[in-house]
Amino acid sequence: MDLVELVECADFAARKHKDQRRKNAAATPYINHPIGVARILAKEADVTDLATLQAALLHDTVEDTDTTFDEIEKLFGKEVRDIVADVTDDKSLPKMERKRRQVEHASHCSPKAKLVKLADKLYNLRDLDREVPQGWTQERAQEYFQWASQVVQGLRGSSQALERRLDELFKKHDVIVET
16 A cells, blocks of 8 residues: 555656656756655665655645646645655755755654655765756856755755765865764
8 A cells, every 4th residue: 555655656756747848968857856865765774655756756846847736735645745844945945044944944844744854855966976067157156065955954854874975965065074
């Protein structure tokens, strides 16, 4: 039953993100990102909790598509809605305010939301380590690494495996990590 629910969730996310592309040179389908975040949780952090994996698949749907929190709750339940809400930025705010709030809010997220955020940051930083997105400078990429380390600081204690991999990336990019 859980497997069916997980596949239903992946299908929903794929339909919602169907016309979106990543900002890399290959313009890969955006759905690769939420699937990759769920994969990181399942494979690298040994997460088997259905709600956490569903929230990973849905973590950008409210921010980036016409999906509503009510729709997520109706289809996938209140717990998934709450996790997604915990990791969703308010897109009506200016970018720098959203980034500031992510740093400020990280330590207040639920344990399951912290896992999703860690995996999301790890996925994004791995992408950035491989290739700077079109339109980005090296300086902007380095600033993203620095900002991400501040977000991760508030998420620590959630997954040693993911935190270790993030720390390796921070070290590679000369980001000073507070411990």
